[in-house]
Amino acid sequence: MLPVLIVGGGPTGLLLAYSLARSGVGVRIVDRAAAPGLASRAMAVQARTLEFYRQFGFADEVISHGLKMEYLHLRESGEEVATFHLGSFGNNLSPYPFSLSYPQDEHERFLGEKLRALGVAIDFNTELIGFTQSAECVTANLRRNDVEETVEAQFMVGCDGANSTVRKNLGLGFPGGTYEQVFFVADVEAAGACINQDINLCLNATEFCAIFPIRTSGLQRLIGIVPDPLVSVEPLTFEHLQGHIEEVFGVQIHQVNWFSRYRVHHRVAEAFRRGRVYICGDAGHVHSPAGGQGMNTGLGDAVNLAWKLAAVVQKRASAALLGSYEPERMAFARVLVDSTDRAFRLMVGRDLGSRFFRSALVPHLLPFALGFSAARRAVFRTVSQTRIEYRKSPLSEGEAGEILAGDRLPWVASANNFDALRTLDWQVHVYGAASARLHGFCTSRPLHLVVHHWTDDAEKAGLERDAMYLVRPDGYVALAAPEQDLGRLTGFLDRWSIKARLVPA
Numbered sequence: 001m002l003p004v005l006i007v008g009g010g011p012t013g014l015l016l017a018y019s020l021a022r023s024g025v026g027v028r029i030v031d032r033a034a035a036p037g038l039a040s041r042a043m044a045v046q047a048r049t050l051e052f053y054r055q056f057g058f059a060d061e062v063i064s065h066g067l068k069m070e071y072l073h074l075r076e077s078g079e080e081v082a083t084f085h086l087g088s089f090g091n092n093l094s095p096y097p098f099s100l101s102y103p104q105d106e107h108e109r110f111l112g113e114k115l116r117a118l119g120v121a122i123d124f125n126t127e128l129i130g131f132t133q134s135a136e137c138v139t140a141n142l143r144r145n146d147v148e149e150t151v152e153a154q155f156m157v158g159c160d161g162a163n164s165t166v167r168k169n170l171g172l173g174f175p176g177g178t179y180e181q182v183f184f185v186a187d188v189e190a191a192g193a194c195i196n197q198d199i200n201l202c203l204n205a206t207e208f209c210a211i212f213p214i215r216t217s218g219l220q221r222l223i224g225i226v227p228d229p230l231v232s233v234e235p236l237t238f239e240h241l242q243g244h245i246e247e248v249f250g251v252q253i254h255q256v257n258w259f260s261r262y263r264v265h266h267r268v269a270e271a272f273r274r275g276r277v278y279i280c281g282d283a284g285h286v287h288s289p290a291g292g293q294g295m296n297t298g299l300g301d302a303v304n305l306a307w308k309l310a311a312v313v314q315k316r317a318s319a320a321l322l323g324s325y326e327p328e329r330m331a332f333a334r335v336l337v338d339s340t341d342r343a344f345r346l347m348v349g350r351d352l353g354s355r356f357f358r359s360a361l362v363p364h365l366l367p368f369a370l371g372f373s374a375a376r377r378a379v380f381r382t383v384s385q386t387r388i389e390y391r392k393s394p395l396s397e398g399e400a401g402e403i404l405a406g407d408r409l410p411w412v413a414s415a416n417n418f419d420a421l422r423t424l425d426w427q428v429h430v431y432g433a434a435s436a437r438l439h440g441f442c443t444s445r446p447l448h449l450v451v452h453h454w455t456d457d458a459e460k461a462g463l464e465r466d467a468m469y470l471v472r473p474d475g476y477v478a479l480a481a482p483e484q485d486l487g488r489l490t491g492f493l494d495r496w497s498i499k500a501r502l503v504p505a
């Protein structure tokens with residue numbers, strides 16, 4: 001029987017398939033489209049995603065294809081009113097203290113190639129039309145060029161986007177709403193003072209519009225809100241908006257390569273799992289594109305579910321492990337949808353409060369607030385998704401120093417402590433000294449033991465000297481306890497029937 005059937009070959013499905021295939025799990029991935037998507041859609045790749053890519057060994061390759069966005073310029077009628085050096089916000093918080101601009105279509109092609117190198121290709125033109133499930137398996141009905149096929153799989157994952165067939169067939173509600181504003185997106189060739197390697201944002205009482213550079217094409221990506229008088233124009237073309245955009249940014253647009261408009265929803269599915277069927281990515285949550293979080297959240301879902309599915313399929317952990325996917329990812333999706341909703345309303349709302357926020361607070365108060373390093377770090381941790389934690393997960397236990405179980409293992413630059421995470425396996429980290437008992441335990445179990453020197457950096461990151469941190473394959477701390485507490489470590493590993501794979505770093 002097929003171990004895992006993945007429905008949908010967008011970024012979420014591709015990364016899930018890659019992670020599973022890389023762990024040696026049999027996987028099939030189908031997509032009803034005829035070929036990979038050509039729309040550039042999501043541009044921003046956040047630091048947490050790059051940290052996962054580092055674990056897979058291809059972060060540097062992705063970075064070389066994209067463009068680091070280190071500065072954000074706030075503009076009004078083409079004039080700069082404030083500049084923020086985003087690149088310094090995340091210093092010492094992540095090896096990747098920036099957002100990367102990398103168009104989604106190129107990103108999908110990249111992931112598709114990585115997947116093909118593992119011997120798995122997307123079955124295009126293949127649509128999921130229905131399924132049933134029993135205690136033992138999922139029976140999926142696929143249609144390819146009018147020919148129907150039945151596939152039995154141990155698990156099925158719907159990565160089939162906002163209109164997910166999987167979510168609908170499970171009868172899961174998708175509560176939330178739709179914003180009244182209409183977004184536009186365009187890839188253009190332009191000239192002017194704000195055509196540079198940075199993010200340029202125009203945020204004033206009546207406007208919200210942003211320009212990002214696209215490295216590979218040399219084009220600029222524009223996103224913004226269609227002004228009220230144009231909302232009902234049919235058909236709306238870029239020419240209707242051109243004058244408005246040229247005035248807002250003080251640019252001249254020479255050519256338009258792609259233009260689209262769309263409505264934005266904010267919704268979270270009422271469950272992410274029923275029995276042997278899971279949903280990931282836009283199938284489970286959608287929200288405003290402001291903040292560049294959507295695709296990154298889907299990629300985070302994929303990473304979270306992949307190692308758990310692999311461990312259960314390969315009998316390296318109890319099936320109960322899979323019960324932690326929904327509470328971990330749904331809690332974050334809800335926080336994200338609420339926070340992007342609040343931010344989005346402030347950015348585009350027509351009420352007096354929102355207008356005041358855009359025209360007075362952002363250009364004047366924000367530069368002052370961001371003069372404080374605590375504020376800069378908070379912004380980086382939120383946007384980069386390095387703030388995500390699973391403290392309330394059934395899989396999180398204990399605390400040591402400022403680190404609570406469920407937190408992402410903090411980055412300690414002087415120890416280069418993320419390199420050990422390349423094993424994509426369970427491991428124990430100690431910063432300071434590990435006793436002979438702990439060494440003996442890890443050798444006999446067996447379990448990776450990673451010992452780093454105690455440094456000021458480790459202390460600043462909130463770690464406790466000589467404490468023991470059991471780290472999950474996705475880089476989150478599962479157990480934090482005193483180094484001597486081997487009983488607690490044994491109890492944790494046995495409760496979840498965890499067996500490490502012990503792949504060399």
Ligand SMILES: Cc1cc2nc3c(=O)[nH]c(=O)nc-3n(C[C@H](O)[C@H](O)[C@H](O)COP(=O)(O)OP(=O)(O)OC[C@H]3O[C@@H](n4cnc5c(N)ncnc54)[C@H](O)[C@@H]3O)c2cc1C
Binds near residue numbers: 031043128262
């Ligand atoms: C214009 C635009 C701009 C955006 N900008 C950003 C941004 O800047 N930053 C950001 O993070 N996000 C952005 N997003 C959101 C981002 O594109 C999505 O979050 C991301 O594509 C979600 O990936 P996914 O793999 O979950 O779903 P999708 O990319 O929607 O992929 C779903 C796949 O499933 C397939 N499928 C659907 N139903 C079936 C079926 N029954 N059988 C087989 N296959 C099926 C589809 O063909 C599709 O290929 C933007 C979105 C849009 C539309």
